[in-house]
Amino acid sequence: MSLLYIRKDMLGPSAPPASQTGAIRWLRENLFSGPVNSILTLLAIYVLYALISLSWPWLANGVWTASSLQECRSIVAASAGPDAGGACWAMIHERWHQFIFGFYPPDLWWRPILAFGLLFVALAPVLYADNKSAMSKLCGLIGVLAVLCLIGADGFSFHTVLAIALFAGLTAFAATKPRALLTVTILFPFIALWLLWGGSIWGPITALLGFMVMAMIYSLIAPKLGPVMGASLGFIAACLWWLFLQSYVSEAWQALLPLELTYVTSDKFGGFLLAFVIGVASISISLPLGILLALGRRSDMMLIKTLSVGFIEFVRGVPLITMLFTASLLLQYFLPPQTKFDLILRVVILVTIFSAAYNAEVVRGGLAALPRGQYEAADALGLDYWQAQRLIIMPQALKISIPGIVSTFIGLFKDTTLVSFVGLADPLRGITTIVRADINWKGIYWEPYIFVGGIFFIVCFGMSRYSMYLENKLKTDHR
């Protein structure tokens, strides 16, 4: 007998058998693959039915216009019978502005609306890098929404015209020169600060000048003494500017050329306005801070490593509420007596520190997942530490850490509701308590929580979807 076998012609690919496709097959495989799974499927269908049949009448009987909870109940009783339950959305209809703006003066609502619209324009180049069409779509869409909100808030006024011109210009910018939109990103914190709190325009401008002082000192010193020395001396110079010179320069300019918006104090902030101010500020500062801490923790330099580890472990070990109390009470004792240190600013700083520590650990995980070879290849090509980090290590480590970073951000955004413990009017507890204190709405319970929860869900779900989009876009390994 011979072992010889020779294939005469090679086989081409053929289509799979018909049983591999179709809806029946899907059902059989996923829902009814065996007796246990069939029972579980039927049980799940029953639970879903029970839930919906219980909650549907309540939602369907909802009342949208009424002036008090009693009126809501009598309307429901009249239309659906005396025992029927019904949601009282009329409360949202009447008090929505407190959930959104807190106690911000109604004639100034255009300012937070404009700031919110500009936030997305500023985010566009960060979210979509070089994708011109996505950027201009986002800018256009948010422009239209902002203008509609403005018309809703105070009719067709000067602000509306201003906003139309501004967003049209920015959308055109996004479509033609997407890189130039980064200028808006850089300037946005100062614009938003001015729009939201108001006061003299020279305050934010001179604050911005502090960063220019930092950049100037850095560019003078870095070539001679290295980037670390340049950065630290620049930082010290900027701090000196902010502490001692800024107020004089700003006052001098204000006297010379007065340009100001009505000042709004921090205690007027509340609702989602407050949640967004704290959330956006903390998210955007805590990521770079977290990256630096993660690098510090992996550093060979003993002092930097110890400081980073100490900071991260301390902050992660302390509950956020403790830190918020520190912000509202203790910090006053450590600062010079006359300093007026805004409560929102203090809270932002501590929430930032808190989430920076978490981000640092998430990024460190990403760094640890990179093979050593990547560091070695970067070294072998002669890239210095910062070049290697920026061009090789961070793009990969951050890509790995996207799910973790976004989790931290979502957690942070939801944690902004904890500021109610230090007397700020967050949307969940602060505003809801205030609304229920009104005799008309006393006893309303589900509706405000569903409303606030719904908005939180939309924002957090948006972040989560964006992170999945980003992960897909950056997937370059096995295509």
Add this chain to the structure above:
Amino acid sequence: MAEPAIDRSKMQISDEVAIQITGMNKWYGTFHVLRDINMTVNKGERIVICGPSGSGKSTLIRCINRLEEHQQGQIIVDGTELTSDLKNIDKVRSEVGMVFQHFNLFPHLTILENLTLAPIWVRKVPKKEAEEVAMHYLGKVKIPEQAHKYPGQLSGGQQQRVAIARSLCMKPRIMLFDEPTSALDPEMIKEVLDTMISLAEEGMTMLCVTHEMGFAQAVANRVIFMDQGQIVEQNEPREFFNNPQSERTKLFLSQILGH
């Protein structure tokens, strides 16, 4: 193994010293990995370093661009001594190319970006010029059509050729190869070795840690055998393979050439 036809016209060894290592010792903790290494490499030399695993051969060539730090002795590369001075280290690294066993391409960048990254950021070459140089070297390693793909889409052999091209884009004076073919399928080893041979034909100074004895016989002008962190024997390849002197070398050669 059939010897490939090699053009030896440009393979000239000059008197100029490229690498000088004197009395070098290295420890990992208390483990003495490299013991009293002395060696001089002249410009244009093609040296193959072989030895059993754990003999310190990879560590030795990784010391030459200071991916590993030595604790005693002196390493002078192209006139620059390697100390803890970062400026010197970066200078040496930009003059010495290195090819790794696992390629270590940057997976988030396209092939072209992999090749132009270091010239643009380290040598400050304008982007356009860097891309021209990159395309030239991609042509040399025979895969210019892959320029806009990502490393993950290439085969192992192609990735290793890209890695070689990436090093060449820095116009290095010395090339180090750390087991460049050990992670490759047999079918792909040849394409990488061909690339290395053509590099040798152009007179590049090369140090290769490899077990490809055919390559050693065909290209190397010197073979160094290491064991237990020291240089045990070195000779020109024909003598080394046909007439090994030390017992350790004989044993090693009988084991790797035994099949």
